[in-house]
Amino acid sequence: MNKPHEPNSWEARAMANVMAGFTDFPTLHERGPMILTHGKGVRLYDTAGRDYLDANSGLWNVVCGWDHEGLIEAMVAQTRRFPAYHAFFGRMADTSVELSEKLIEVSPFATGRVFFTNSGSEANDTMVKMLWMMNRAEGKPERRKIITRINSYHGVTAVSASMTGKPYNEHFGLPLPGFLHADCPHYWRFGEEGESEAEFTARMARNLEELIEREGPETIAGFFAEPVMGAGGVIPPSKGYFEAIQPVLKRHGIPFISDEVICGFGRTGAVWGAETYGIEPDAIIASKALTCGFMPLGAVILGDAFAERMQAAAEKIEEFPHGFTSSGHPVACAVGLKAIEIILEEGLLANVRMISPYFMKRLNALADHPLGGEARGIGLMGALxxxxxxxxxxxxxxxxxxxxxxxxACLDQGLICRPLGQAVVLCPPFIMDETLLDEMFDKLETALDKVAEGLKA
Known part of the structure; x- marks a missing residue:
């Protein structure tokens, strides 16, 4: 790897001109950035010609590999036919309409409406504004507070960062007022001594109800949750968690919004994480695998009741005064249509279901490593x-x-994985097989051995 101080290297040029986000700066200064040139299948290649097995699917999103011809063809064909437009003033691309129909078809909702954004952050931000607008239109302007969970991740805009239950947002002076964070349902880490998992789950539901009653249910606009906390370190909920908290929310009339940016379109082994955990959401937030990472796209999928309420609120002032220049971008929507077809109809979701038991078997074995604490995961997402x-x-x-x-150490072995807190996260593409999983876990185990030896020294 070229050092960042070598003149005119890709690394030096990046260090001089790029402001890196979510990057460990000591590592960046010591090792320099990795500059990638292309990808094939599940592998990425850097400017020095080295190849890496990507166990992160880009950023959870490139689930069908880096060179899927069907997606490339869909992108090229749509670009030639109609390369750009917006969704303002009642004008929109035909692919935007088609993708809206498809998203409602594959959602848990019989009918609904879809609003397109460019990312999951924008989609969560949009959903909050929708909740605020609906409540004001219905004479309940005090219903503004948003509940999420400690260690959750919902995005980086000012609103979605306020929803994100991560301590680093303190450096921006966030969260904004009215954003509340309930307990993180991580039994292994937060269970009390002698407390069973069932007792822990009951405590989570009890604490949530106490938070709601303390704040006033009439002031709360909605509850947002990832079915599995992704950027929190792949944290599946404690057993029975969603079954315990949903009655609490319904009792107090608080909507449930399922943030499926990471879990959606197959990551947990079902189309939606809500399906995996028996969640009955009022709305769904989608992005990432929605286009297999080939184009920026996010979506707010409103269920039947929310769609009617939102339409009524907009009709009251004759418009919904919100949107983005690239909302419903025709190329992104064409890619989204193809991506859903590939995942659901061409065997990718079936492959996740087939290989996930082997994925979990190899992951669970790492709990016995000298550095291993908890191995956890579901579907094709896991953490050590x-x-x-x-x-x-x-x-x-x-x-x-x-x-x-x-x-x-994994990078030195030709493996890309992600550190999150005290965990190492794996979320490989949906096109993996057992041979590739063996390569991934063997390289990770070698890296663990090297780090363990270094810590001893």
Whole structure:
């Protein structure tokens, strides 16, 4: 790898001109950035010609590989026919209409409406504005508070970052007022001594109800949750969690919005994470695998009741004064239509279901590694949480940056994975097979061994 100080190298040019986001700066200064040139299948290639198996699917989204001909053809054909437009003033591309129809068809809703954005962050931001607008139109302007969970991730706009339950948002002076964070339902980490998983789940529901009653249910606009916390470190909920909290929300008339940006379109082994966990949402937030990562696109999918309420609120002032220049972009929507076809009809979802037991078998085995704490996951998303002391689940001193060390050791092995807190996250493409999974886990295990030896030294 070229060092960032070598004159005129790709790395030096990037260091001089690019502001890196969500990047560990000590690693960036020591190792330099990785500059990629192309991808084939599940592999990426850098400017030095090295190849890497990408165990992150880009950023959870490139689930069909980097060179899927069907998606490329759909993109090229639509670009030649109608390359750009918006969705303002009652004018929109035909592909925007088609994709709206398809999303409602594959959603849990019999009917509904779809609003397109360019990302999951924008979609969550849009949903909050919709809730606020509906409530004001219905004479309930005090219903503005939004509940999410500690360690959740919903985006990076000012509103969606306020929803995100991560401490780094304090550096922006966030969250904004009225954004509340309930407990993180991670039993392994937050279960109390002697507390069973069922008791932990009951406590989560009880604490949520206490939060609602303390704040006033009449002031709460909605509850947002990822079926599995993705950027929180792949945290599946404790057993029975959603069954326990949904009655609480319904009792207080609080809508449930399922943030499916990561879980949607097959990551958990079902079309929606809501399906996996028995969630009955009022609306769904989608992005990432919606286009297999080939184009930026997000969507707010409103269920029947929400669609009617939102339409009535807009009719009251004669418009919905919200949108983005590229909302319903015709090329992005054409790619989205093809992506859904590939995932649901051409065997990708079936492949996730077929290989996920082997994925989990190899992942669970890593819990026995000297660094292993908890191995967790579902479908084709998983994480290994590392610990300094297994018996007490004691994490490493943050100054050691152990998960970052593991990720860097993986890069040296030709594997891209993601450090998240004290965990290493794996979310490989849906086109993996057992041979590729073996390569992925073998490289990760070698990296774990190297880091363990370094920590001993």
């Amino acid at each position: 949480e590392v610990v300094a002391e297994k018996a007490t689940k004691t994490p490493f001193d943050g100054a050691l940056s152990v998960s970052e060390r593991i990720a860097n």
